[in-house]
Amino acid sequence: MSQGLISSSHWGPLRATVSDGRLSVASHELDPDPSPIARNLIAANGHRSRVLFPMVRRGWLDGGPGPDAARGEDEFVRVSWSTLYSVLGDELRRVIDAYGNSAVFGGSYGWGSAGRFHHPQSQVHRFLNQLGGYTRSVNTYSTGASSVILPHVLGADVDAVHGLTSWDVIDRHTTMIVAFGGLPVKNLQVAPGGITQHRSAERLRRIVADGTKVVAISPVRDDCPPGPGVEWLAISPGTDVALMLALAWVLVDENLHDVEFLRTRCAGYDEFEQYVTGRSDGVPKRPEWAETVTGVPAERIVILAREMAAHRTLVTVTWSLQRARHGEQPPWAGIALAAMLGQIGLPGGGFGHGYGSMGDVGVPQRGLRLPTLPQGINPVTSVIPVARVADMLLDPGGRYEYDGTVAAYPDIRLVYWCGGNPFHHHQDLSRLRRAMARPDTVVVHETHWTATAKHADVVVPAATFLERSDIGASRNDSAIVAMRRILPPPGEARTDYQTFAELADVLGVRAAYTENRTEAEWLRHLYETWTATQTADLPDFDAFWGAGHLLLPSVEPEQVMLAAFARDPTGAPLSTPTGRIELTSEVVRSFGYDDCPAHPVYFALEQNAAYPLTLVTTQPARRLHSQLDMGAHSQDGKVDGREPLTMHPGDAARRGIADGSVVLISSAQGRCLASARLTDAITSGCVQLATGAWYDPMDPADPHSPCAHGNPNALTRDEGTSRLAQACTGQLVGVQVEAWRGPVPPITAYEPPSFTDIHRQETRP
Template sequence: MLFSSILWALTPTLKLYAGRSSKLRNLIAHKNYIVQIQVKDGSLGRWYRFDEGRLTSGPGIHDEPDVIVRFKSTSVGVKVLINMGSGMFHFAYPLLRPFLNRMEVINQAKNFAFEIIGDDELTLHFTDTLNALLTHHWHQGTPVSCGETRYVNQTNGGPVFVYVKDGKIVRITPLEFDDSDAKPWSIEARGKRFTPPRRSTLCPHGLASKSLVYSKKRLLYPMKRVDFDPNGERNPQNRGKSGYERISWDEALDIAANEIKRIRRQHGHGAILSSHSSHHTWGNIGYYLSSNIRFLNSIGYTKMVLNPDSWEGWFWGASHHYGYTMRMGTAEPYGQVEDCLKEAEMIVFWASDPESTCGSYAAFEGTVRRQWAKQLGIELVHIDPYKNETAAWLGGKWIPIIPGTGPAMAHAIAHVWITENLYDTFYVENRTTGFEEYRAYILGEEDGIPKTPEWQEAETGVKAHVVRTLARKWGTRKTYLAPGGKGTGFGGANRASTGAQWARCMVCLMAMQGLGRPGVNFGNLTAGTPVDMQFYFPGYADGGISGDMEGTADPVQNYQRMPHLISMNTSTQKIPRLRIPEALIDGKTEGYPTDPKSLEGQFSRFAYPAPGHSKIRMMYKYGGSHFGTTMESNRLVEAYQTEGLEFVLNQSIWNEGEAKFADLIFPACTNFERTDIGEWASSGGYGHHNFNQLNHRVIA
């Protein structure tokens, strides 16, 4: 009885709200088709006819439906339809909303207790129409003066207010918080009370978002290379040289779908390579680890293995000294801001320019905190080849050093500490292992070369007396070491040819000084704020809607939290990002995985081609360009022009970089042109609690 009542009520409900909502009215008028909703045995059901905007229905089973929604039983049908807000229960939706359970719908689908049969486009249209019953009354944006509407958006440069008039962005500004937002935190240190301002900050590239949206280089429609014929001559040698012609979406989608099916059929497992940027536009749906991975998992693909960009030296080097791989080998940030302001006497910025690099998506949130440190009289030292923006602004002692020679200087500092007993002997004896071997190397007992300040001078260009003075001051003061832009690792000298050694040296120096004692830690006040960490919101590395069990943190973070359908890549073939040219030109390469789950995973060498897999015949490029981050980038040009790469599809926002080497180009939207949600600076996964760089947690 209840199931029949819900089915009957669906028609008048749709008609009622279509009269109030142009969105719902347009959906109903958009397609002509017949939907059958029924129980599996056919004993009960109702059909619905969408015809030129008119909706009619009748009891029973229709002879020729276009879409069939079939439930195992009436009880399953009631559960699913109620939790989709359908039928007569929509009238009581405001009261029912706290009890609606989307997990129930997902679980019934996982158990195959209901199914939807029919043309994909029509089935999607019908489910969109049902969902519109719940969303048609939603209104986005806040009306402001001059006919403008203000929206909120999350960019990878920080959250923004977006002011729109007549469908065009007028301006973009950082957020200003009001009394309805959460109260800020405060810290008392050395007789002063510090509270961050009631607004967000924004990276310069975030402020430039309007220019990016309306750039002359925007791709606005599908394009095909003029001398590429999927049914004839493909002319791969002309990639990067030929022009393009505009084509329709129907033609573009047909070419892409036919090529994917052909390549899988002719060449088999792993013939399609996914290539993408390291980072992407923001959002838990639009980010490349979300919907893109879900699509790729559905077709099976060769995975491009990213070098742990931004973490290189920390991941490959420092993690072996820490003995763990969370945060890719960088330091834990908890409590650092309060501890530094209360206890630290000196901060050493080593290859660290947070006023330029903005931490990890954190904009200028740490700027005010570094101002506080200066107010408190904390001594500041900057070791960098350049007098960078942070050094120029904050002042203090600048020690210029030849690029890539940081390990030698670190060894010399350790030599002073060992010979003058300026290190924490209790900590070293009770909290570390391997010090005797390290000591023997530093003192020259292993190779006959003591690593003195005089020894390092020729390599680093830093005078011996400067290094000795720094070592003595550091060894007698509670000191924060800030390696890299984030201050806890990440960026900086870890990207140089000696980056792994430099990162390892940073860990060894802090271990000698008693890492974790009051006032002794990693950090430059970019990370470690006392924001509320006792509620969870998924970050981009948690996989969004991908359901991916291997390449995201979804199985760790979301499996028990979020209703989603699992997906997986059936291909195990991998290619390192920086060795794509070798794979395509030479037909073979090898690499090591970026595996944040375990130290030992770093040593699991893999080879291309993998046993039982095809060589790469198609590349699906999803945003970004590797030309700026690939050594000898002409290798990549040559790789694109190889005969064996039969098809290249590029999905991009702008006509630049690798887009000009594609056979087929799909235009992509920015984060300002789609509905999405994400938390500021929250990477999730391998960057656990990354948002504690911020003065305020912001979800937009």
């Protein structure tokens, strides 16, 4: 059918070949270090878990819309496309007419496609806006706490914090990196719109080889980049702020802090210093205090503080650290520590957020507006922080605080999900199951039978990125890619655009939604609209499409965070109330939040004797989130098909656990099985489990049933970071681990649900 056609993915460009129906995938010649995640595509093509036909849940089809605890265990009925459009159009009209547009939650979450047109979140939001709008969410699970606290500290334009100082600048100028959360190389494989040329891992290796001292602070040694000059500073999970405060105490005690920088470029330092020294709360944050909290020896803390003051030092904080209770504190405290060194604004010095968290952090900023599908205007003002979706569904009308405001959760009657998998990225999945049982109707566009699809009432079979043409582009990437259709969609699957166009026709808004353009015409329109805004001489669409990619103009690499402000804080003030870096925020103080006070504070993890181990959930190395978990590269990382739990040998021995054995992990929220993997590359008292194993309850009828596959969100707590950000807290949770004594259950996560094929009048298991 097709030979060597180019496409692109979140993990980079590729060339695909189809011969006798078999898909082969190779790396693109532009990519010097292609990601092996592409191996997952082979098994996903034609996999039994594929959604092939329009499906409606039996209970919803027979009994009509309404709350139903049978979601997740009920059988489905295959229907025709005309039936699906009819029943879904009727239900959208009913909900909007009876309850208003705020009763519709456009729950889609990103990462659905590297393409700019077939981006599912953009498609569903554009569609719902033609109907009068929808309740939306703000922020992300990845940076929910940071995106709220950082504007209070650095001003509204905080993009400068997210890796503005490039790896090249760091290599030339930085002599020491102190990386809280480490610098995990595995995370550098992916970015939302893809990475045409993977160079970050090589640049990081070069930085280490060129002599930059790297201190990687994490409970897991795998978070350290490779190299003999890298020091793993093992720390107890959730205690990074305590270490930052102790380092700050040494800087003050030995007069190593930059008093002039703090006086002229920061606001509220004196109050922060009073807290560090203990004058305000009676607890001096001495290294000896921090040793009892963090497990880091006091003498190492003292020496580290002196080293930081003596070097051109970059303080970095991964996104992972703010995905925990009081997650606002690590980035804020990291900024305070960097400010005390006085190097913010100097090449290679200061503070950075997100290095080691994603592949496009540390890449020179291009500042090019990407081709973007217009979503229209949403007149509905109802909005929630993204991680509070279960709260919203379970507590309509309930009041919540967020960033100085008080609001009420809307009464959601219809959830429309297109792109994203909440049974991957949300916490406390038994609670999410109860929440998903409450709406009248749940609609899901999906390529495969994920747990989200199995908990829907209406399942729309969607095409994958290999089955549609698009334009691949990512912020700061070196190219945009012509994504060719490699395969036809299987069964009756369609692109989201085709589905929404037909549904818009039923609802009388087709012209507004499609603007009378085909998919091919939209691609040309988006490209030409984009090139019209650029100053560079760029090829026309036909030339771009024929070439397969377009290399973008190079950028000046000497980009440094807050350089202009540091040189002249009066002439280039920040957009904070004081125009300075707010180490104490009077705005945050005015909110009166005891869980997020006016300056960085250390909050100890809650302890529960029944759950003495701390589980750290991490991004997977062998897949992007939960995508293509059935693929070969993902499966090669499992143990007998189950996700591995990394555990210290001493902790395992005390529990009678052997390497490779099946274990039961329990928390106050739930339970899951995993396979033990023993190593001394993890701090004792800590265990680690990657996210992304498809949720697989042993008993689908029981919301509290253990996950047989190893999904850590069966264990995590569904609560906000604080009243300020209300962000995701999925990184840390207290657990107990024990050897599994019963029969080992099979993995059924990839099995489609039973359904009745009305075209053949037969039931398929």
